[in-house]
Amino acid sequence: MSNRKRLLFWGLPLFWGMCLFLATLGLPWLEELFRQIAPGHRQVIYSRDSFALLLGNHLLLVGLAALISISLGLASAVFVTRPYGRDFLPLVTQVASMGQTFPPVAVLALAVPLLGFGALPTIMALSLYGLLPIVRNTLVGIHSIDPALLESARGMGMSPLQVLWQVEMPLAANIIIGGIRTSVTINIATAAIGSTIGATTLGDPVISGLVNGNTAYVLQGAILIGLLAVTADSCLDRLQQWVSPRMDSRT
């Protein structure tokens, strides 16, 4: 790919990323504007924590949760599709699809009685919930591969690990990244609600604004959460296209 093409390809995520960056640093400069929105409040720019810190923390929560759910999700999906784990395939398939009927907020709320308040229960709840779309999509991805292809791979003398890494994973990559995308999108939204269980995230300004009736705070939080979600989604969208196996020599 030429530099220009690459730039165009990553253009949309770059644009949203820039917007997020500018908003994080620039929102405090728009004090006059926010004063119009929330007249009668002495302070109209959220200042308990800097936006950069909130963004960083939000990203950290989602990132850690994603790391856990990707590794656990891939591992369990791979386990149940190997000969030694096949017993568990129906159960895991069913749980992965049924689990997604549970609303993420309810899962987050139920984490509190079991694990308490703070960042750790939030990460636990996020990674547990984020696991499901990844497991599901990995299973769909692996099962969408023609069995004859896998048989011929074994027939050529590839080891099970070689079949997994060189054939199954590349061919399922597109669908797997799709699952990661769903998982991360849900987790960014749920992490924002994590403010209510004591995690420091971009949801803080929104919650605090709602409690104090300060619309300016709500708006600042909402803008940043929205931009973060859109940036992450477009990044993963491009990543999905990028890892999709090439099956055509024409470019």
Added chain:
Amino acid sequence: MIELQQVTKRFGNTLAADAIDLRINQGEFCVLVGTSGCGKSTTLRMINRLIPHSSGLLTIEGQEISQLDEQQLRRRIGYAIQSTGLFPHWPVARNISLVPRLLGWSEARVTERVEELLELLNLPYAEFAHKYPSELSGGQAQRVGVARALAGDPDILLMDEPFGALDPITRETLQNELLRIQRKIHKTLVFVTHDMDEALKLASQIVVMDQGKIIQQASPAELLLNPANDFVAQLLGGEDRGLKQAGLLRVAERMLPLPGPNSLDQAPAIQLHDSLRQALSIMLWHQCQQLRVYEGDSLVGYLPLDRIIRADSHV
């Protein structure tokens, strides 16, 4: 040499292969033929352990294969299947180089081998090496499949109905090429098909199977002459058997030396290595009773109709 002694495969309560005894010598072209579900594919797959055999001895060069390392064994055995099994995310060259890379060949040797194989299968390197399987026609993909099976320079080649999904013309071309390649490189081939014509054309040894058992094991000519039972006779096509047999015999075997009768000048021409079936067809078409036989451009003999029908007839 591949040797099966009382090899049996059980799937639950069904016997997919029932006490198979089979010996395939070095350089032989062995074709397993039978209706679908007769156990021919199972037998083939037991040879490279894609299906482990339940009991009996299955040896290659005297070594019981269940004692060998599964992957090492398979890398020594070429494998081609009907759906080609080419990896859609790899270009042709990468697909072919799979086994050499698994065997740890040097990069230069791998490239050389890929070029050599593409040439052997009449696929120009420059045009095909970088194409993806989705861009190939059925015949081209199957050629790549055969090239991939040959890539590691295996002694044994297993083929499971490789030409089953191709149109008749492409199939015939590929059959001819497989014969040409076999004459050139002398591999041991085990080939599965349900098409008796294909078996008669390709095989040096035909194994007819039914319900997991070997019914008859013979050379094509023997099979045609003495089918073991009605089932084999039916597989051989009943009344077409004579023509099929003629298809196995070469003009060279029945040709008479020159000079022939005076009327020979108007007779149509045929090549020395053509089959008697082709000779008969030409005679029927031209409504004549003799042919001039050529080797290349030079006239070497003649073939009268009587000699096609009986080898001991003298004109």
Added chain:
Amino acid sequence: MNILPTDRVMPVLSCASLLSFWSLDFLSFQPNRIVPGTGFSADAALGWPWAFCMTALLLFIIAASFTRLRYRHAVQLVCLILLLLQLPLGLAGFSSVQVPDTLPHARTGIASGFWLLLFFAALMLIELQQKMHLSRLKILILLMLPLICLFWVYHTGQIESLALVREYTARSSQFQDALRVHLLLVCGAVGISLLSGFLLVSLMRQWPFIQKFIFGLLNFVQTIPSLALFGLLIAPLGYLASRSEFLQSINVSGIGWAPALIALVAYSLLPISRNIFIALEEVPYAVLESARGMGMSRVQVFLHVRLPLAMPVILEGVRITSIQAIGLTAVAALIGAGGLGSFIFQGLGQAAMDMILLGALPILVMALLADLLFSGLAGLFRNGAKQ
């Protein structure tokens, strides 16, 4: 002789149940709402004989896996239902022993061992459902046994000391209000988006070029987290409401039901219209052709052929949408829309765990019921199409 279990799933799950049953606190006791509770292990809570009976049931499930009996799954299912029956009875027993009438504020609680046992039992139930190829309805009917038992112990006042029940009794009218609001919002959102979904799809079928734009827009909306969308709606709605007498008269403002409903509809539109679109597009052309060939009018073709054939996919859209709306409505409690979410967030604010449960558990049940209802309906239509 093969001594390996014929499948490893049930033994593994059963062992996990045993482990959580014996190693973690099973139930807990609080003298009043504020004091932290003390945990009771299974044998302390239920007494030795009872705890051993439950252990025996679990061991029996493991043992059944090692046999080659034809009906071993059915045996396991019976054991499992018997085990589930013990849970409400155990709660009742524990309450009657631990809470004397002299302590009207004392509460019994469910501890982690109990929850985990319930979780693993649910997994075993799913596994058995798959193994025995039972429909979800049959499983539900079987589950009625423990549920009826639960209702019975509740109705006869045997578990009135259970924290969740105490919490509910204190707020029963509030709870019913919240439930009503929650259902109204969900049904309203799904209903409105179903209607506008049909409208949008017919527009898209009329002018195909807007299709990409509309789906792009809806996709974009779907990406925006709920908290952000609710927040973004407050300012403009508040502004409009302050300008319009009419909006004020119907109680619209920056917070409350209005932004919640708007956001819910915005989220629901994508799955609904995507499924309607796909469903209507995928009806085989030959079927439509032959319907028209037999002299059906356009309206008849739509009502009698296209719509019934498209129904399963449309219902799948309704299923996704309603599950999503049930969860999002919980979040909408943050902007004052009410609903069961208000219990969750109040409970979080007061660190009152049982209040969180009072909000979260009904939401889970609602989502599961919606899933069951709409996938069942879709199945019905699919079978109708087969016959």
